[in-house]
Amino acid sequence: MKVVLLAAGRSKRLKPIEDKIFLEFMGKSLLQHQLETLAESGFNDFIIVGGKHNLDKIEKVCDPLPYKIHLVEQTDLNAGQAGGVLSALEITQNESLIIVSSNDVVEKDAFKLMAASISDDLDGAIVGKKVSKYFPGGYLSTDENNFITGIMEKPGEGNEPSDMVNIVIHYFEDGNTLASYIRNAKTDSDDKYEVAVDKMIKDGMKIKAVPYDGFWQPIKYPWHVLDVMDFFLSKLEGIHSEDAEIADSAIIKGNVYLGKGVKVLDNAMVNGPTYIGDGSIVATNGLVRNSCVGKKCVVGFGTEVARSYFGNDVWTHTNYVGDSIIGNNVSFGSGTVTGNLRFDEKDIEVTIREQRISSGRNKFGLITGNNVRSGVNTSFMPGIKIGNNCCIGAGIVVEKDVDDGKFITGSWQLKEYENRLDISKVYRDELKKKIA
């Protein structure tokens, strides 16, 4: 059966993080992870719907993979999910197919359950995530046999028609029928696809809910990268070392993956679950814990990296980087610190498309794009975003987001006096005596 993977989204809310499907987790792009998870669940015939902005890169990811993959361009990116699905259906026949969102991360089980649910007498099926408390998404109304009777968007706490939230893993017995319903759907909003599916149900088609209660995390906001990272890290088992050089005094604990040529220097520590990519170094007195570090990174002397995502070529040196998402080719001057906690320990807000949005985390640090430098002793406030190609000067406190391509420095109005203090050796020697 064909799987339509919707991948044309532009990741606007993730800025400065680039296209989410190319974010690497543990050495592989999210797109590759998704395809592999689907393949392990029995699917290996894909139509990937991309856009002009990412089709080339999608092709590069797919090229070496051993699956049957058709790439399709969605030309009108404003047409949303409905547009994406229609683009895919242009190259299919009267086939049955499964529609999957490329940036909803789930366990393999979600696909397996779907596969097992498909039967001849069904017109469709939709995976529903079983939730234990209210979630602001689309709820599936079902009858006693789990047939869907409607989809209710954000019903409000207490009004949930069921405990199942709609996940974009949708089976349809006949693509052409779906296409026709989408084309005829009438709506002024961005919900043409949902309206079409609702009409199918209202017309008596049999669409079943497939209950699933495993991990599910769409990557919509930057902090979701950390949720997904934690998911992938949770897959690590034991200590795996691709011929890493580990100093005798270094400490490796928990579930840890060390890539090819990784070096863990003296008195450094890696605390799992943690992934460290090929060619990276954890230097003397460094600590990495619950983090995903890319390739050719340096966790420098006396640096702590905690619960953070690093792209490739990230260099740190005597830093604290906590609960942060750092792009590729980034380096922090010695003493740069990412604040990750408010004084009042309330949840940290981030500015997303000019709105303050709560991250739902009371520990959240820095987000950077690619090609970023910070100076020595620079301080970043929690939830700050630094764009691509930025230099952030030494010793300053960054309290506002920085756009792509900026150079930020402090206004150091230093005062110069004659030095009237006696700083000769006399005192020092006395002090030393006291200490000794």
Place this chain on the structure above:
Amino acid sequence: MKVVLLAAGRSKRLKPIEDKIFLEFMGKSLLQHQLETLAESGFNDFIIVGGKHNLDKIEKVCDPLPYKIHLVEQTDLNAGQAGGVLSALEITQNESLIIVSSNDVVEKDAFKLMAASISDDLDGAIVGKKVSKYFPGGYLSTDENNFITGIMEKPGEGNEPSDMVNIVIHYFEDGNTLASYIRNAKTDSDDKYEVAVDKMIKDGMKIKAVPYDGFWQPIKYPWHVLDVMDFFLSKLEGIHSEDAEIADSAIIKGNVYLGKGVKVLDNAMVNGPTYIGDGSIVATNGLVRNSCVGKKCVVGFGTEVARSYFGNDVWTHTNYVGDSIIGNNVSFGSGTVTGNLRFDEKDIEVTIREQRISSGRNKFGLITGNNVRSGVNTSFMPGIKIGNNCCIGAGIVVEKDVDDGKFITGSWQLKEYENRLDISKVYRDELKKKIA
């Protein structure tokens, strides 16, 4: 014999440190320490003179203790020591009693020597601390049989009538007589009690000096907390662990007490004499030395705590805290540093009630009240005091004391330019080659 413990002082010179008698050293309030020391010296019948401001709290401390304790309120706190003693004498008969200051910390020996000196033929006795160099206090003039002939306040160096300084551990054979002398004492200053005792001597009463040359430290100024801390730490012997979790790579040296549930993580070090209270953590690469850390504290990654007093719930993270006195519920952002040494290494001054007073220490750091937060990379100058309920922003240098309830931030006038530097990967790769 009854002991009158004078505890109505308001600790004005200690601000923002609260009432000194409740300061906890090694898990017990100073008040409890004093009562226990007296009990070990054979005294267990107490009259504690408190004020409206602290009697409730005194009661809470005393409740679980197995001693006979009467609480008395001194209503006129401006009446000083004379007022305190009179308050106590209202509930006594023609008894003999010992008057003790609650905030003069001494060895058990001081009380034992006093107990041994008491005899029927004496009207009173006063413990005198033998000093080897001039101390600005009250000196006891004595005859050849150690009977006191007068008390001389601050005679000036070279004019000392003896080598004994007056410590408030005073025995009187008859409380009523003392009360009557105090009531009749005539003076315009704050020395009614001393004038009364002097009159007793002049009237021929036999009051003996009890020479004592052990530890003695009144807590008058904030830095005295460190002196008293050192005294209590000097009592530690060997390594005592209440089922602490100590990582294999952690190092414990010297005389160290680790409370219940304490964790010492990898490559952390505790260097004695050091006390670490219940539930506290010394994290990876942390170092605590010659310090007293309260309950549920976190000495975070890469933090050094040296010669410092921590209350409960103090959280640090990549900090240096030296020669400092930190209240309860305080946390320091990563990179916050307490300066503790002048450039010229001279003794550090502190502003006490609007006057600059030398601490007599060339290493002295920060003093905070309770509920204080500092940001990342914040710098405190030596001898600075931060009041209760304060937030101190990131990256700033704090050169002045901060009153209770303030929020201090920097004026960051950052400049934003277009970034014209090429920070692409080319250079980085070359650099890496050079290093490798």
Place this chain on the structure above:
Amino acid sequence: MKVVLLAAGRSKRLKPIEDKIFLEFMGKSLLQHQLETLAESGFNDFIIVGGKHNLDKIEKVCDPLPYKIHLVEQTDLNAGQAGGVLSALEITQNESLIIVSSNDVVEKDAFKLMAASISDDLDGAIVGKKVSKYFPGGYLSTDENNFITGIMEKPGEGNEPSDMVNIVIHYFEDGNTLASYIRNAKTDSDDKYEVAVDKMIKDGMKIKAVPYDGFWQPIKYPWHVLDVMDFFLSKLEGIHSEDAEIADSAIIKGNVYLGKGVKVLDNAMVNGPTYIGDGSIVATNGLVRNSCVGKKCVVGFGTEVARSYFGNDVWTHTNYVGDSIIGNNVSFGSGTVTGNLRFDEKDIEVTIREQRISSGRNKFGLITGNNVRSGVNTSFMPGIKIGNNCCIGAGIVVEKDVDDGKFITGSWQLKEYENRLDISKVYRDELKKKIA
């Protein structure tokens, strides 16, 4: 044979580093190193040409040395090398002699090769450094028998007359002849000496080139101190400890020299080649690598010293000091960092006598004179020079060189508000639960 050591230079381009010949490398002044190297090559009869500014100090260095040494004052310091040589020749006869620059550091081989080259039929000889790529110095033109036919100053790449650059290790068969040529040399520039030698060649005298391809580094600019340091460090072999106290958990790797009474505390690391002078301490979690540390220094807690030169009495504490040259009696507050890398990783420039000169290094840090203090969390930009007797305040970023005797502070315009945040314990406890 007599060696004339030219040592009257005033090290102007090295400021604030004092007279280069007194710079100590691995416990000995450069002057002593030079004399010892010459002695090991068979020379022990010296004329040292100094100036009023350094002759006393030269005498102190020479006094305990077991060589025959005459000190000569060059009165006219503006007369340069010609003046220096003439001053020396005033006290010689018709002797042969070798002229050596005191601040060109070479292997012993350079002198040995010269000694072996001298023969009766020669009027002179000049050591030529064989170079593999263009070097902007004086090239020796030679005939097929290695006789010098001329000296060409900076011929430009591609125009080199040979692969040999002129090093000031010059033999002359007859001092009087040389003196006479120098006296008669006519030139308006600072090249009287070179003009004289050139005339000797043109007059048919036989002066041979002595090819040498070992280490050669003149100390002209501050960064050359690091080159020379590396040279001396490369001489270390194995681990040598003059009864140092090394904690069990400390790590010593590579070729390392630890002087008398050196202490390496717990979890500290010394990575060779590194020299640590008498009485110095590497404290807990400290790291010293590829560095030369003087006497009575403290590499404090959590400090990294990398590829740096320290004079005596340098105290650090939680610092990063990289690729830096630090004078005597210097101390850095906790959190002081020396930036040593540009954002664009290009070579770092230094201001030398009001001109920006490239150091040719993309990693280069701080240069300080003697008697310098920095505050906590102070940041130094790469290539900055701090003069003697300076105090640099806390928390600031130093972007410009500082002259001798200055006190630099920041303009901290802090804002004070009422604190409206609730920082009571409630949140903290919740947070702790989340973390645990």
